Amino acid sequence: MRRALFVFATVALLAPSNAFARGEFDPTHEFEQNEWVPIHIGPLDLSITKAVVYLMLGSVLTMALGILLMRWRVRVEPDTRQTLGEQIYEIAQTQIAEQGLPTKAIGRWFPYVATLFLFIFVVNMLGFIPLPLTGETWHGFPVWGIYAATSSLSVTLALALLTFVFTHFEGIRWNGPVRYFKSWIPEAPKPLLALIVPLEILGQFMRLISLSVRLFANMLAGHILILTFIGLMFILETVILAPVVVTVATAFYLFEVVIVVGIQAFIFAALSAIYIGSAIEPEH
Numbered sequence: 001m002r003r004a005l006f007v008f009a010t011v012a013l014l015a016p017s018n019a020f021a022r023g024e025f026d027p028t029h030e031f032e033q034n035e036w037v038p039i040h041i042g043p044l045d046l047s048i049t050k051a052v053v054y055l056m057l058g059s060v061l062t063m064a065l066g067i068l069l070m071r072w073r074v075r076v077e078p079d080t081r082q083t084l085g086e087q088i089y090e091i092a093q094t095q096i097a098e099q100g101l102p103t104k105a106i107g108r109w110f111p112y113v114a115t116l117f118l119f120i121f122v123v124n125m126l127g128f129i130p131l132p133l134t135g136e137t138w139h140g141f142p143v144w145g146i147y148a149a150t151s152s153l154s155v156t157l158a159l160a161l162l163t164f165v166f167t168h169f170e171g172i173r174w175n176g177p178v179r180y181f182k183s184w185i186p187e188a189p190k191p192l193l194a195l196i197v198p199l200e201i202l203g204q205f206m207r208l209i210s211l212s213v214r215l216f217a218n219m220l221a222g223h224i225l226i227l228t229f230i231g232l233m234f235i236l237e238t239v240i241l242a243p244v245v246v247t248v249a250t251a252f253y254l255f256e257v258v259i260v261v262g263i264q265a266f267i268f269a270a271l272s273a274i275y276i277g278s279a280i281e282p283e284h
Contacts, residue, residue, distance in 0.1 A: 031151060031220070053133055054149035058123035066118060092117050096266070100273025102281050105170070109276055112166070117269035120159070123149050124219060124261040128253065150264075151220040153212065160212035163272040167207075171279030183282035211271055218264050222256040 037048035069085030078086060092114035097106050100113070127148020134145040149155050171180040184200045185193065229249040232241060 050133060050147060051149045051152045051155055054126060054147065055155065058119065058126050058149065062119045062122045065122060088118065096270050096273050100270055101277040105277065105280050113269045113273045116272055117265050120150065120268055121262060121265035124265055127219065128257050148219045148223060150215055151223055153216045156212040156216040160208050163211060163275060164208045167275045167279045170276055171282065174280045175282065180282065207275060211268065215264050215268050218260060222260055225252050
């Protein structure tokens with residue numbers, strides 16, 4: 001299994017990249033969002049870009065994976081497929097939902113945090129599978145490359161915005177607007193409230209920023225490291241360093257696939273559960 005994973009990682013890194021198509025190397029080009037299908041409705045830009053295509057593909061794969069692992073041919077004595085689905089379900093329930101949400105809200109918000117966990121995991125993993133979706137060609141053939149939609153800040157910000165809106169919606173729904181917003185005001189001497197209250201309000205919005213930037217930065221940094229090591233062959237215009245470069249890049253690739261992909265999905269979903277839970281029961 002380890003040997004197969006190592007071989008796959010090496011092949012993925014040696015697949016033709018955009019640098020071959022352009023004859024140059026610049027890691028920033030790999031993350032450009034060019035309009036593949038321009039769609040403009042007034043001031044709204046709804047164009048189909050590489051990130052949108054990866055998100056669509058990730059959505060389809062997430063639904064297919066959920067049905068395959070947890071809904072299709074469920075047996076009393078689970079096989080390997082069903083066991084994997086049950087393990088994912090258990091992680092989402094016991095390690096994410098039950099740790100962050102109050103008991104009274106688990107039934108309502110477990111589907112959201114579980115779907116968020118699985119969706120981000122699939123999109124992250126999809127970003128390390130070479131696909132011919134770079135939008136460029138090399139001698140008439142589509143260029144294969146790796147790209148993660150979650151390495152785009154607009155994508156992670158949209159996901160974080162969902163949690164941000166749901167958090168305050170549930171806070172107002174369970175506590176009423178007066179009690180909920182009053183919970184933002186800590187017990188402190190009145191002269192200090194003029195300083196503390198704005199910081200508390202700022203802290204609520206910083207959750208939105210930190211949640212989105214954490215996922216974005218980790219996925220972007222991983223891809224840039226891998227692309228930069230591979231790009232050394234283009235920068236130095238030599239293949240002498242190929243064995244070292246490919247080995248190091250493969251090590252980073254495996255680290256991202258085995259550790260970072262799952263951890264970042266877990267952290268995002270777990271923090272979403274904690275934020276929603278803290279809004280429902282602000283006194284805890």
